[in-house]
Amino acid sequence: MSFTALHPELGRIDATLTDLGQGLSWESVYRTRPRIELTCPECGYGVHAKLSPRRTRYFAHDPGRPPHCQLAVESADHHLLKLVLAEAIRHAGWSADLEVPAPDGSWRADVMATSVADGDRMAWEAQLSPITEDDIRMRTDRYADDGIEVCWVSSRDRVPWLCTVPAIAVRPPEPPTAAGRWMVHDGLVRFDYARGRWVQVDDVPLAAFVRWVLGHGLTFHSIGHRYRRIHLPGGNATMRRSASWTTQRSIDSEAKHEVMRQRQETAKSAREEHARKAEEHRKQVERERQRQEQERRRIEAEERRVEAEERHRLFMIEMERQRATREAQRREQERQQQEQARQEEVARRERDRQEQAAAHQWWSGVSAAQLTELLDHVAALSVAEHTSRALPGAIEGNREHAYGIAVYTGRRLYGVVRPCPQSLGQLRTSTRVFVRNAHEEALITATGLIGAALVTHFDLPDHEQTTLL
Ligand SMILES: [Zn+2]
Structure with missing residues (x-):
């Protein structure tokens, strides 16, 4: 199915527009007799106008279509999301064209938004089927080559490329209709300056999101390295995000916080440096104290050694003095003994002389x-x-x-x-x-x-x- 078809005389017509974009009524293409030869803009095969059970207008390929047509294999969900995006863009005051191919065929926009004021264009892609990050980046680059911004929109629960390219995840209403309230549940964040972190925003309707993006109220922002742990609302759960849609105010707030944080870090490292220097100084003082203590002990030991040597010297002098005294005493004693012996000898001789005299007298x-x-x-x-x-x-x-x-x-x-x-x-x-x-x-x-x-x-x-x- 598709929302666009080629009219044999008027060219491209759009089933999502009241006048089909060409001043035609739906009834002029729907169930007409004779049948108008409408063709698929993608594969050129015949298509016919149809109404879904919910009365959504679209074009279906005639029986026996070629199996490779991209528009033919796109799901109903895909078409519904394209319709929702087109209506949101028109609600924002921009024109929206569906299934718009590049002149050289390098891209085909699901919905191309064009500014009524200045002709600026922005592509909105409903991406429901799995796609690798490389492929989606490549497709985004093709738009960039033509100066066209793009936002990828998915209604899947898990979207791995959500921060690879500008993208959001949306949640359809129950039951999913184009008239229901589609909500952005991932891909939009705000910065909480007080807590210094990004918080996911999950209460914004898709229509408001599209209006803000087209009005340049939102920017796809590469999140600072230190802030990539995104907090989910209402709880402590977090997830990693390297980029997300957000407001300029939040971007400024993050930058301001980063400046403040760096200032704090600088102050902290200055404090740490100061503490390190103080500690170094303390250690140096301690080393000096220990060195002085060691020197003091060395001097004391030297003094004790000198004292001990002096005591020993005095002791040796005293010993020598005592020895000399003993020697003098011994000599004096010897002298006295000699003197005594001499006196005794004198006395003995005197006695002998007297005895001899007496004997001489005795015998005379x-x-x-x-x-x-x-x-x-x-x-x-x-x-x-x-x-x-x-x-x-x-x-x-x-x-x-x-x-x-x-x-x-x-x-x-x-x-x-x-x-x-x-x-x-x-x-x-x-x-x-x-x-x-x-x-x-x-x-x-x-x-x-x-x-x-x-x-x-x-x-x-x-x-x-x-x-x-
Ligand atoms: Zn086709």
Whole structure:
């Protein structure tokens, strides 16, 4: 079916227009006798005027049409939408022509809107069958080559190319009629500045949408990258859209928001930079503090080391001082000992000298004869006691025998004759002592050094001089 046909005399006629666009009545083509030879503008095959059950006017191909005619295979829905678009365009004050082919055949507009004022044209395409994004972009480009804007309209639920080319999705009334209220439910958005996002608009009738587009109240706008999550009305649901129809006011609002957002981001990155620098400064201060602390500890350790060395040095000095003191004490002690020994030696010599003097005195009163007499008595006594004659070892007395004369029976000491009383301490306490008389014995025992039992006297005259006197 189609809404246009070629009249054999008048050319193109349009079933959606009251006068068919040529000042003709519907009745002049519908069920006429004889039949008017109308042809299809697409394939040139014969068509005839018809009325749908809802009394919509259209043209149908005669039986046996070629199978490739595009107009012949278009669905009733497609034709209905074209009719709705044509009526919306005419309602907006523009003229609408259906199934308008390009002079070179590069496009055929479902509905071509033409401005009555300045002749501007805009194509409106009812696209219900599936089409690839590449194909629909290519078809849009063909219009652009001829300076014609286009808006693609679909009544399908899912329209994959909705932001590839200028397009909208519409919802038909129930039941779907040209007179009913068709609504745009996708492809139109407004910018919510307060929330900084695009929101889908789904309460605009198609007729209003067409009027706004033709009146330049709506623009097909490429949405900013940061705003492509479109919010659906009444809820949190979102969908991705890279382009959509919207008002200039929303476009300006988005731009303003982007400026504000960038300003905020700049401020934020400035704050972050400031915080980063502050943190860096803090770390640097901390590093410096640690370095100073380390330096302080190093200095303290160095001071402790120097102190310890000084203590050690002082300790060594003290040790040396003590050692020197001990050495001096030892030397002093040695000196004192030497001095004592020297004094003792002097004393001993003095004693010896005195003892020798005393011995000299002691023996000075005894003549050789008297000594012989005494020795004879001793010898006699020894014979009596031991049958062994005691003989003097040496006439000269010595200190060991207290300056007396030691007498021996054989090799054995028998006793000491006449030891000097001053030197008696030299004798062993068991040594027998022989003296001339009681007077001499008294001198010996008076010392207390020799017991009386060990002293023997022979009652000899005291002194030769005395005898002589
Ligand atoms: Zn045809």
